[in-house]
Amino acid sequence: xxVSMIMLALFASACQAPSIQRPPAGPDLPRHELLLxxxxxxxxxxxxxxxxxxxxxxxxxxxxxPGHQLQISISPDGEEFAYTSKVGGARDIWRxxxxxxxxxxxxDHPAEDSQPAWSPEGDRLAFFSDRDGDKLxxxxxxxxxxxxxxxxxxxxxxxxxxxxxxGRKLVFTRxxxxxxGQQHDGKGEVIELDLDSGAETELTxxxxxxxxxxxxxxxxxxxxxxxADGRSELWLMAADGSDPSPLTATYIDEYSPExxxxxxxxxxxxxxxxxxxxxxxxxxxxxxxxxxxxxNKAANTQxxxxxxxxxxYCR
Numbered sequence: 001x002x003v004s005m006i007m008l009a010l011f012a013s014a015c016q017a018p019s020i021q022r023p024p025a026g027p028d029l030p031r032h033e034l035l036l037x038x039x040x041x042x043x044x045x046x047x048x049x050x051x052x053x054x055x056x057x058x059x060x061x062x063x064x065x066p067g068h069q070l071q072i073s074i075s076p077d078g079e080e081f082a083y084t085s086k087v088g089g090a091r092d093i094w095r096x097x098x099x100x101x102x103x104x105x106x107x108d109h110p111a112e113d114s115q116p117a118w119s120p121e122g123d124r125l126a127f128f129s130d131r132d133g134d135k136l137x138x139x140x141x142x143x144x145x146x147x148x149x150x151x152x153x154x155x156x157x158x159x160x161x162x163x164x165x166x167g168r169k170l171v172f173t174r175x176x177x178x179x180x181g182q183q184h185d186g187k188g189e190v191i192e193l194d195l196d197s198g199a200e201t202e203l204t205x206x207x208x209x210x211x212x213x214x215x216x217x218x219x220x221x222x223x224x225x226x227x228a229d230g231r232s233e234l235w236l237m238a239a240d241g242s243d244p245s246p247l248t249a250t251y252i253d254e255y256s257p258e259x260x261x262x263x264x265x266x267x268x269x270x271x272x273x274x275x276x277x278x279x280x281x282x283x284x285x286x287x288x289x290x291x292x293x294x295x296n297k298a299a300n301t302q303x304x305x306x307x308x309x310x311x312x313y314c315r
Contacts, residue, residue: 029284030054030260031313034267034295035062035081036282037070037304047303049083053314054260054267054284054307056295063096070304073116073125078310082106082116082125093127095143098312106141115159120167126151128159138172138193151193158191162213162222164239169194171203171222173211185209190224190241203241212256215239216263216287223247223257223266223287234268236287247289254283261309263287267295269303 031054038050038059047070049063063069067087074081080097093116096103107113111131118125123143128136136158138151151170152158161172170193177186188209192201204210208228215222219239226235226246232253237244248254254270266287271280282295282302296302 030262030265030307032261033308033312033314034282035072035074035306035308036302037068037072038298039301047301049081050302051308052282052296054265054295055314056282056284056293058314059296059298071115072304072306073118074306074308075118076120076122076309078308078312081306081308082118084114084116093125106143112136115161117161117163117170119163120165126161126163126170128161138170140195151195151198160211160213162215164215165217165219168196171213171215173209173213174202175209188227190222192241201241204237204244206244210235214256214258214266216259217261218263221287223259225255225257225268234266247287248285256303256305258305258307259287260307265291267305267307269305270294 034052034054036050036052037047039047046066047068048061049069049072050059051062052059067085069083069085071084072081080095082093082095084091085094090110091112091114092105093107093113094103095106109131111129113127113129116125116127125141125143127139129139130136132150135155138158138161140149140151157175159173161170163170171190173188174191175186175188187207188211189205190203190210190213192203206226208226210224210226212225213222221236222239223236225232232255233249234247234254234257235244236247252270254268257266257268259266266285268283269280270283280301280303281297282305284295285292
């Protein structure tokens with residue numbers, strides 16, 4: 001099962017906060033930029049990459065090209081970004097500077113390569129590919145010498161990698177199909193991969209589909225969305241998988257929480273499928289569930305959002 005990046009918007013009430021300790025919330029809206037995939041032109045079916053301030057202002061296009069530009073990841077110094085693009089044939093991963101310079105195709109393979117995740121040190125890129133079979137597996141690309149390492153070897157579908165801040169672990173979602181004869185959709189659980197030892201640990205046993213993973217900047221917490229019982233809500237858990245608790249309980253669906261670089265905010269996508277506008281918007285919320293607000297009600301869907309780290313602020 002591939003959980004679609006369907007994102008939803010309207011206001012809603014937050015539920016009681018998880019019992020785990022959270023980082024302090026800053027008093028002001030974040031000043032860092034957000035990058036996002038945005039279907040900004042209703043006359044075109046393609047998604048492009050846009051930028052926006054953390055307070056929802058100054059929405060502007062960054063890349064407008066043929067082919068879907070999606071699944072963004074930003075280098076730890078904030079000077080470059082990686083993304084997927086499908087101009088013709090299979091999807092590839094590209095690398096591009098924020099300033100002057102051309103985009104470079106990093107994978108250039110007939111298979112589907114997707115979902116890049118830049119390492120905290122800036123020298124590696126995790127991504128998923130079906131180049132060795134019919135299921136997406138996790139790979140690691142060395143950006144210095146181009147070496148490629150396959151990290152997982154199994155028959156499951158995997159997606160959505162997030163790096164621990166120390167660069168030693170990756171978490172991702174592994175989908176376990178329903179046993180034969182059972183009438184349900186299977187489950188997607190969070191797997192932790194220790195890059196030093198190669199050991200895997202299943203962090204969740206929640207059922208449903210648990211994805212959109214994001215480590216907090218201090219490495220103590222993981223935010224994610226959980227799709228179950230026909231709805232998607234935001235959850236938090238400790239980095240070792242303990243104390244998983246819902247952060248929201250609303251009548252709309254919420255996806256893909258992303259910690260701001262200072263750890264004081266979560267950006268996420270939300271909306272409603274029967275919205276008369278038919279779009280999904282970006283929202284902002286403190287990690288205790290307070291300060292909830294929509295960032296920008298732009299026409300058409302906004303998704304695949306990432307914060308730009310480093311000393312890059314909106315004015």
